[in-house]
Amino acid sequence: MSAGAPSEQQRRVRRTTIMLVLLALAIYVGFIVLTVHRSHG
Amino acid sequence: MAYSATAESHEHHDHKPSGLWRWLSTTNHKDIGTLYLIFAGVMFFVGGSMAMVIRLELFKPGMQFLDPAFFNSMTTVHALAMIFGAVMPAWVGLANWMIPLQVGAPDMALPRMNNFSFWLLPFAFTLLLIGFFVPGGAPAGGWTLYPPLVLQGGDSFPLAIFAIHLMGASSIMGAINVIVTIMNMRAPGMTLLRMPLFVWTWLITAYLLIAVMPVLAGAVTMLLTDHFFGTSFFSASGGGDPVMFQHVFWFFGHPEVYILILPAFGIVSEVIPTFSRKPLFGYEAMVYATASIAFLSFIVWAHHMFTVGMPLAGELFFMLSTMLIAIPTGVKVFNWSATMWKGSLTFEPPMLFCLAFLFLFSIGGFSGLMLAIAPADFQYQDTYFVVAHFHYVLVPGSIFTIIAAVYYWLPKWTGHMYDMTLAKWHFWLSTIFVNVLFFPQHFLGLAGMPRRIPDYATQFADWNMVSSIGGFGFGLSQLLFPYIVIKCIRGGEKAAARVWEGAHGLEWEVPSPAPYHTWETAPSLAVIHSGGEHWTED
Numbered sequence: 001m002s003a004g005a006p007s008e009q010q011r012r013v014r015r016t017t018i019m020l021v022l023l024a025l026a027i028y029v030g031f032i033v034l035t036v037h038r039s040h041g
Numbered sequence: 042m043a044y045s046a047t048a049e050s051h052e053h054h055d056h057k058p059s060g061l062w063r064w065l066s067t068t069n070h071k072d073i074g075t076l077y078l079i080f081a082g083v084m085f086f087v088g089g090s091m092a093m094v095i096r097l098e099l100f101k102p103g104m105q106f107l108d109p110a111f112f113n114s115m116t117t118v119h120a121l122a123m124i125f126g127a128v129m130p131a132w133v134g135l136a137n138w139m140i141p142l143q144v145g146a147p148d149m150a151l152p153r154m155n156n157f158s159f160w161l162l163p164f165a166f167t168l169l170l171i172g173f174f175v176p177g178g179a180p181a182g183g184w185t186l187y188p189p190l191v192l193q194g195g196d197s198f199p200l201a202i203f204a205i206h207l208m209g210a211s212s213i214m215g216a217i218n219v220i221v222t223i224m225n226m227r228a229p230g231m232t233l234l235r236m237p238l239f240v241w242t243w244l245i246t247a248y249l250l251i252a253v254m255p256v257l258a259g260a261v262t263m264l265l266t267d268h269f270f271g272t273s274f275f276s277a278s279g280g281g282d283p284v285m286f287q288h289v290f291w292f293f294g295h296p297e298v299y300i301l302i303l304p305a306f307g308i309v310s311e312v313i314p315t316f317s318r319k320p321l322f323g324y325e326a327m328v329y330a331t332a333s334i335a336f337l338s339f340i341v342w343a344h345h346m347f348t349v350g351m352p353l354a355g356e357l358f359f360m361l362s363t364m365l366i367a368i369p370t371g372v373k374v375f376n377w378s379a380t381m382w383k384g385s386l387t388f389e390p391p392m393l394f395c396l397a398f399l400f401l402f403s404i405g406g407f408s409g410l411m412l413a414i415a416p417a418d419f420q421y422q423d424t425y426f427v428v429a430h431f432h433y434v435l436v437p438g439s440i441f442t443i444i445a446a447v448y449y450w451l452p453k454w455t456g457h458m459y460d461m462t463l464a465k466w467h468f469w470l471s472t473i474f475v476n477v478l479f480f481p482q483h484f485l486g487l488a489g490m491p492r493r494i495p496d497y498a499t500q501f502a503d504w505n506m507v508s509s510i511g512g513f514g515f516g517l518s519q520l521l522f523p524y525i526v527i528k529c530i531r532g533g534e535k536a537a538a539r540v541w542e543g544a545h546g547l548e549w550e551v552p553s554p555a556p557y558h559t560w561e562t563a564p565s566l567a568v569i570h571s572g573g574e575h576w577t578e579d
Binding site: 009012013025031036 | 150217225251254281285
């Protein structure tokens with residue numbers, strides 16, 4: 001991808017990537033929290 | 042002859058770096074796809090040689106060659122190597138090679154992350170395999186890593202956990218790359234419902250990966266802290282719950298099965314129309330069936346653990362939801378059969394492997410339905426019937442379709458046709474021996490032979506010997522595969538751009554071999570429409 005102002009496609013790529021990374025992290029943390037609650041709750 | 046060869050030469054002005062640095066630093070989707078496929082091939086033979094060792098020990102009753110702990114390590118690492126080292130990287134390799142070509146994109150959306158996600162894998166598997174050389178030996182508690190057994194492992198335990206974390210990170214990055222590419226990089230005019238089925242199945246697979254790989258990562262992180270930091274997530278002595286691990290593991294594990302098989306459905310949906318010279322029957326139904334299977338995969342996990350003791354309502358729910366999966370799967374099998382109906386069929390190696398898939402995967406599906414019946418499962422649980430079931434699903438399911446995909450696109454990658462006669466030999470030997478290997482395991486399981494044991498009662502001797510003979514035959518016949526591929530890379534009859542006369546799709550619009558850089562200018566709508574005849578019925 002070229003330097004300079006990001007194109008609309010670059011912006012969409014970044015936005016989708018960030019959302020997917022956050023989703024994966026949320027699932028990781030969420031399942032640990034859920035398991036702790038179910039194990040010890 | 043169903044393929045067309047050409048003497049036409051294509052002038053490629055591709056600039057690409059050379060030597061080792063090219064492969065270490067490459068961000069080109071074709072290079073990275075090749076790396077993934079080579080890695081998967083190596084791990085297929087590593088995992089396969091472990092299977093040979095297992096079948097060697099089980100050839101006769103009594104302990105012949107191995108001590109029981111090493112046998113358990115073989116079954117554990119065989120599974121991890123095949124699932125995370127062979128099948129998943131092979132699918133990612135095929136995705137890297139083909140998705141940009143099929144959607145008209147110049148490369149994957151995140152090429153540097155693509156390089157990183159591949160190069161994590163050799164480190165991950167080095168960590169896993171050096172477990173064989175540390176005190177206590179390699180992991181031996183099964184690929185399911187159930188506590189408390191897994192917590193009693195030797196020094197290889199943290200190595201295996203770290204390896205699984207790295208594999209998971211690699212898979213998640215690969216999945217993110219696939220989704221971002223498909224959602225943002227498609228050529229103008231390539232609407233979602235114009236995409237080839239392989240792209241569709243991979244898109245759904247990638248969402249599955251993002252949804253469940255973090256769950257596995259969370260579970261193994263908790264195992265690690267239970268082992269080293271005194272927590273007791275899964276330790277009953279500290280108030281934890283070992284059965285909870287099984288729930289969390291299978292919440293990952295069942296969708297994982299579909300991660301291994303959904304791209305296979307995509308390959309079959311590409312290959313059967315090509316060699317039937319007909320459009321795929323029910324394209325949209327195939328997309329919805331794939332999505333339905335993916336959704337159902339999240340609500341069936343406890344069918345792996347009917348015997349742990351759960352409320353009757355739970356048993357019923359998981360039994361019935363599991364049986365529901367047969368409906369969209371049946372739609373797919375019907376549609377593939379309907380695609381062939383009155384088609385002008387020819388039987389080149391990719392088609393042969395896909396037809397074997399159709400028959401043998403269905404056998405695995407039916408034994409899956411038997412296992413889904415909770416009261417019957419109490420008899421089958423932890424027997425060789427289960428081993429026969431999942432190997433019928435994964436070997437003729439995933440492995441055969443990966444081979445079919447390689448035979449389908451190899452001329453596009455190399456620019457040469459491969460040795461059809463040898464490839465047909467590869468098919469017939471594989472298909473005969475895979476049945477000799479796994480079909481008797483149904484009988485062994487129904488007779489009560491438990492899985493994951495190095496020795497067995499003499500009543501099981503005959504079918505174990507037959508199964509082992511099938512195993513050695515299957516293993517040896519796979520040596521043909523790298524021979525055929527390497528021979529094809531080194532030379533052969535020139536391949537045309539559209540290698541198979543019935544093939545449709547954007548990948549057949551570029552020359553063979555595919556230039557290093559493709560679709561730097563997006564294909565026109567006319568090209569997309571002409572290449573995409575397989576998605577229109579008229």
